[in-house]
Amino acid sequence: MYTVKSRLKEQASLKNKKAAIIGVGALGSVTAQHLLRLGIGELRLIDRDIVELTNLGRQVLYTEADAHSRLPKAIAAQKRLQAINSSVRISAHVQDANPATIEELVKGCDLILDGTDNMRTRFLINDVSVKLNIPWIYGGAVASRGVVACFLPGRTPCLRCMFHEPDELHGQTCDTIGVLGPLVHIVGSYQVLLAYHLLTGNEEACLSSLKHIDLWHHDVDELPRVFHPSCPCCQKGKYHFLDENIQESLIVQLCGRNSIQITPQQPVHLSFDVWMKRWKQLGEAKQTAYYVQLYYDGYRIVVFRDGRLLLEGVNNPEQAKQLYAKLIGA
Structure with missing residues (x-):
């Protein structure tokens, strides 16, 4: 039974936890607000971009003033969140999460939350998650469809067990078909629910299958996950995306x-x-x-x-x- 006493105990444990959010756009706006209001101890906001007027339909942390001032998203998000709960330690990193930067950006965190918009960065997050033994929560939203999953190194199959390469040649992106605003809140909220379970010691609730949500048709499916015996990442310890030698810019x-x-x-x-x-x-x-x-x-x-x-x-x-x-x- 969920009681006031158990809630207070969970809140006390959250104050000692640190989470990194990579990408503070649509999903990142939702996850950052919820984690802040739940009382997490520290948030690291990592985003490479600047607030634009076109963001405001779905990126709920930002205002027209932020867009007109052309503030970096990490900075604008930090200011807004700090005004909501000044007791949470919030750091803003106006940086790109890439093979040269990501380890330092997430080092010492208890959890990584995915707020990105591309699979290649998610494979990079997966590599650093397994290497540094930091759980991460995958979230994606396009059109009316969303996906959510929690990856715990050693306890669940990793992303490369499920998808061997970051296939993005499907022509369906926020550029081409957009995203349904309410879907962002549902996917982001589910990410935070998993984060709450994980950060308060209830890992068993995070071992479920990858969830696929079709909001327009009110449909939720679960995709089973199994360890791939020859997975180069979690089984062989090869971090191809993290160790990628970038020969050019x-x-x-x-x-x-x-x-x-x-x-x-x-x-x-x-x-x-x-x-x-x-x-x-x-x-x-x-x-x-x-x-x-x-x-x-x-x-x-x-x-x-x-x-x-x-x-x-x-x-x-x-x-x-x-x-x-x-x-x-x-």
């Missing part, structure tokens, strides 16, 4: 945006003053606490402290490479 087209992000092979620490001096000779340049932006040849270009470049108005990777080489260097 990582180029990613951002979901729902006419934008491309370019991440250098290794994070760097840029002096914004230096970039302001260079870029103000090329066009309208502006420096904020989080990035330097330039309006150049019809594009909006943003450089972050770790050397990431965000190019708005570009959807061609080759064109993005040319701009990167011209404005940053080879």
Whole structure:
């Protein structure tokens, strides 16, 4: 029986827990709010992007003021959440979760929550989860369909046991078909329910099958999970996505945006003053606490402290490479 006494005991244990949320967009907004209000001890908010007006239909942490100020999502989310519960330790990381950064970003956490929009990053989370023995909770939402599952290293099959490669060649993304707003809340809330069980010692409740939700048709299915005997990750200890040797800058087209992000092979620490001096000779340049932006040849270009470049108005990777080489260097 669930009693007030058991609830108080669970709340006390939550105050000592740390969770990292990778991607503070639609799902990340929901999971962050719920975990904060439940009384978790520490939240790490990890997101590479900036708030846009087009986000506001489904990303409930943000306002028009955030979009007009072009705040990084991690920073805007931190400010909003801290105003709700100032007793929770919240850190904002305006970074890309990639093979060079993810271990440091999640080190020491009790749980990782997936708020991403692509399978390749989820396979990377799966690798770091198994390597560092940190549970993670998968959540996905597109159109009216959602998926949720909890992965516990050593106790459940890992993501690679179920899906051997990050197949994304299905043409169904938030760019092409969108997502039903209420679905985001259902998937995110289910993620937090699993997180609550896990962080308060009820691991047995997290061992169930992967759930597939079709909200439009009021349908919930369960997909069974079994350990794959030759899984390269959880059975053989090979972390292909985490150990990936990036031979060139990582180029990613951002979901729902006419934008491309370019991440250098290794994070760097840029002096914004230096970039302001260079870029103000090329066009309208502006420096904020989080990035330097330039309006150049019809594009909006943003450089972050770790050397990431965000190019708005570009959807061609080759064109993005040319701009990167011209404005940053080879």
